[in-house]
Amino acid sequence: MLSGWIEMSQISRAQVLHVKEMEYIQAARTIGAGNRHIIFGEILPNIMGKMITQIMISIPAAVFLEAFLSFVGLGMPPGSCSLGTLLSEGFKSVLLHPYQLIPSAVLMILLIVGSHLVANGLKKATE
């Protein structure tokens, strides 16, 4: 979770470098636009779409990672409110009390599938 920003910054850096070479940036330069206008007015709107999609894509990955770590006992301490801990508690007594596992499992599936769908929708919308 702490490492999530690395990929993000790599992607946005690559995007900026790509957009920076476009002729419309030169066009802005030739009429004397300042750095502030070029960064916020020309470059940022063009990389926003990609960045938002990237954030949305990284959400399910983060949820899954957290759940996984908690499930194997490396994440949140037992008793704290986390999908991973709920899952692992439920898993221990799944044969006797399956109702302890099912809601959290269903919730997790919905969360991951849902945010994937949102991410895909955003991707299509921003292209």
Next chain:
Amino acid sequence: MSKTDVSKKALLSVNDLCMYFDSAGRRIKAAEHVSFEINEGEVFGLVGESGSGKSSIGKCIIGLNRATSGSISFHGTELTGIKSRREYTEKMRDIQMIFQDPMSSLNPKKQVGQIIRDALKIQHIGKDAKERDKMAADAFRRVGIPVEYADRYPRSFSGGQRQRIGIARALAGKPKLVIADECIAALDASVQAQIVNMINEIKKETGTAFLFISHDLSMVRFLSDRIGVLHLGYLLETGTAEEIFREPMHPYTRKLLGAIPRCQCRILLRAANHSVRLSATTLR
């Protein structure tokens, strides 16, 4: 065509311009002691093969490249020594540029009307938003793009239309000089002819001077009043279009002229003339 009766007042004069790129310890000489003048209201064609330094000279004038030595004076003010951005904006308002690639010269996230209004605003042209709106509408009209299209995004236009919008952006503030660097190279032949025709009309109507950079000699010949031939950074000769094409002085120019097939030249010119009628009917 009245190619001789342009007023003989120099608008831009480039004197002894040198422009070097120092990269990886090697010095690339993009322009070597280049001197030429562009008079008010004339089209100056700059020709030469790829890598001869045409773009570098254009970028020096517009301020994207820094000249190594020499002077560029526009309307009597020296452009090479400008430091601050404010001063730059002040002085460069009357020089605009048309870019090569119509696909990347318009910001895809801005409506085309917005692109033009922003350009005017950055240059402090026009009193208020209303006036800038009107200027943008005028510019659209001049390049034959319906004003109603102003709130569309660049992706909904064809390459030729985008190039027209790029030209509208350059012309909106009524500049005195427009630098067109390979502005037709990315378009196909019939669209090239339309754009060249349009530039010709704009020149006649508004008296805007153009620095028309191209390696397409037939187009340069059609459009230019005077031509400069560039080779490996050296400006070999300058002269009126007729002089250059009828009796080229320099052997290199002769070689360059020999390289265009005569029939292609004629066909393109005919296409250019033809499309005057074509565009007039299709645009209404």
